Amino acid sequence: MKKFEDAIDYPLITKEEIKKRNRELGQQITNDYKNKNENLLIIGILRGAVMFLTDLVKEIEIPVQIDFMAVSSYGNSSTSSGIVRIIKDLEEEVEDKNILIVEDIIDTGLTLKYISENLKARGAKSVRIATFLDKIERRKVDVRADYVGFNIPDEFVIGYGLDYAQDYRNLPYVAVLKHSIYE
Ligand code: PRP
Numbered sequence: 001m002k003k004f005e006d007a008i009d010y011p012l013i014t015k016e017e018i019k020k021r022n023r024e025l026g027q028q029i030t031n032d033y034k035n036k037n038e039n040l041l042i043i044g045i046l047r048g049a050v051m052f053l054t055d056l057v058k059e060i061e062i063p064v065q066i067d068f069m070a071v072s073s074y075g076n077s078s079t080s081s082g083i084v085r086i087i088k089d090l091e092e093e094v095e096d097k098n099i100l101i102v103e104d105i106i107d108t109g110l111t112l113k114y115i116s117e118n119l120k121a122r123g124a125k126s127v128r129i130a131t132f133l134d135k136i137e138r139r140k141v142d143v144r145a146d147y148v149g150f151n152i153p154d155e156f157v158i159g160y161g162l163d164y165a166q167d168y169r170n171l172p173y174v175a176v177l178k179h180s181i182y183e
Helices: 015-033 050-057 110-121
Strands: 008-013 040-046 065-072 085-088 098-106 126-134 147-151 174-177
Touching (some): 015 050, 040 050, 040 110, 050 098, 098 110
Parallel strands (some): 126 147
Antiparallel strands (some): 065 085
């Protein structure tokens, strides 16, 4: 049986820190959109963003709509392939809507560059990005998030939606994965 303890090198971000930061981001998003008399469509990128999205939207004090997209970028390896493909598309139309893309992590930026450009090409009125984690030093293309939970170093992290080979997403905080697990 797999155990969290066997995979975790050390905890990086605690449950309490996540809760506090989500509240701050929710307030910021509320303030930024509350005076726009228009709908905000939140688009979660499956699967990693699910935990962050469900907690974040509860901290936003204006009504929002929610939809999901799934793209492939990594497969089951720890390095980016650079290939982005839509696996599940949106149910909602994006034309003339204010969009907030919600991601768990930005690494090379390839995934979000593709998704943002795709949504703009479909006629979105505005496209902003909220990411739970940001690994700026890994960036290969110029993508900047408007809302960032935490900037983190270039370590393989698991938990709060983030996986290693599909495991560990339900760890309720963020931890650094032991090198021995993937080396
Ligand atoms: C992760 C993450 C982003 C992408 C970031 O997704 O959720 O979508 O990689 O990497 P990039 O900036 O280098 O493009 P992953 O493909 O692991 O899928 P998941 O969300 O289902 O875990």
